[in-house]
Amino acid sequence: xxxxxQTPKFQVLKTGxxxxxxxxxxxxxxxxxxxxxxxxxxxxxxxxxVGAGITDQGEVPNGYNVSRSTTEDFPLRLLSAAPSQTSVxxxxxxxxxxxxxxxxxxxxxxxx
Amino acid sequence: xxxxxxHLPTLSVQEGDNSIINCAYSNSASDYFIWYKQESGKxxxxxxxxxSNMDKRQGQRVTVLLNKTxxxxxxxxxxxxxxxxxxxxxxxxKWGGKLIFGQGTELSVKP
Numbered sequence: 001x002x003x004x005x006q007t008p009k010f011q012v013l014k015t016g017x018x019x020x021x022x023x024x025x026x027x028x029x030x031x032x033x034x035x036x037x038x039x040x041x042x043x044x045x046x047x048x049x050v051g052a053g054i055t056d057q058g059e060v061p062n063g064y065n066v067s068r069s070t071t072e073d074f075p076l077r078l079l080s081a082a083p084s085q086t087s088v089x090x091x092x093x094x095x096x097x098x099x100x101x102x103x104x105x106x107x108x109x110x111x112x
Numbered sequence: 113x114x115x116x117x118x119h120l121p122t123l124s125v126q127e128g129d130n131s132i133i134n135c136a137y138s139n140s141a142s143d144y145f146i147w148y149k150q151e152s153g154k155x156x157x158x159x160x161x162x163x164s165n166m167d168k169r170q171g172q173r174v175t176v177l178l179n180k181t182x183x184x185x186x187x188x189x190x191x192x193x194x195x196x197x198x199x200x201x202x203x204x205x206k207w208g209g210k211l212i213f214g215q216g217t218e219l220s221v222k223p
Contacts, residue, residue: 004155033210040121042201042213043156058210090155099146099205103155 001026004104006091012110013081021076021107023091031094032074033058033101034066036087043090049074081111124220131192133217135185135202144205147176147187150216151198159187159200189219197221 007022025032033048035058045058049068063085065077074093078085088108092101125131137145143164148156160171162178162185169176175188185202199218203211 099161100158
């Protein structure tokens with residue numbers, strides 16, 4: 001199993017541009033989530049999904065959209081990037097124990 | 113308000129010594145507390161969790177202690193090894209698997 005994969009690994013955007021961060025898992029996990037991590041801070045939950053077709057907001061959802069059309073994929077969309085969205089983004093999935101989340105390697109996003 | 117915080121941002125220990133990483137929380141309604149390890153350039157990795165009705169749980173070389181009276185959580189690592197060098201995060205389960213993470217403690221192991 002590849003586990004949780006994320007693409008791209010690095011991305012630079014200009015203010016106002018849009019993009020999609022990709023996340024996929026091959027473990028057939030129902031629960032998936034997106035976090036952002038800023039320097040010197042823990043992770044903050046952006047959006048999560050408890051299964052295909054179901055999504056909900058986390059702590060910091062503003063400026064981000066998600067969809068979950070399949071169990072495997074959970075893309076995160078930035079509609080109009082802002083410098084405040086410069087961060088490292090992690091996708092995670094879990095099945096069974098909701099606390100034992102499997103994290104991807106992260107996407108480092110810089111918005112100039 | 114709700115918060116999960118760590119007492120110390122950095123911890124340096126000698127290889128072979130035991131490490132203790134501390135965490136304070138304020139939401140007494142949290143039902144689970146979890147420790148994650150994050151190595152440089154990687155995503156966090158689950159270490160161990162503890163349910164709120166327990167006060168101690170042991171894993172492989174790790175022990176988590178929960179003191180609900182003072183809302184304190186600690187992670188003890190026995191015989192710390194260079195491979196244990198990482199940032200350690202405590203997290204509390206706010207509801208349904210949605211985790212609130214603390215700031216993190218950077219553990220540095222000296223050979």
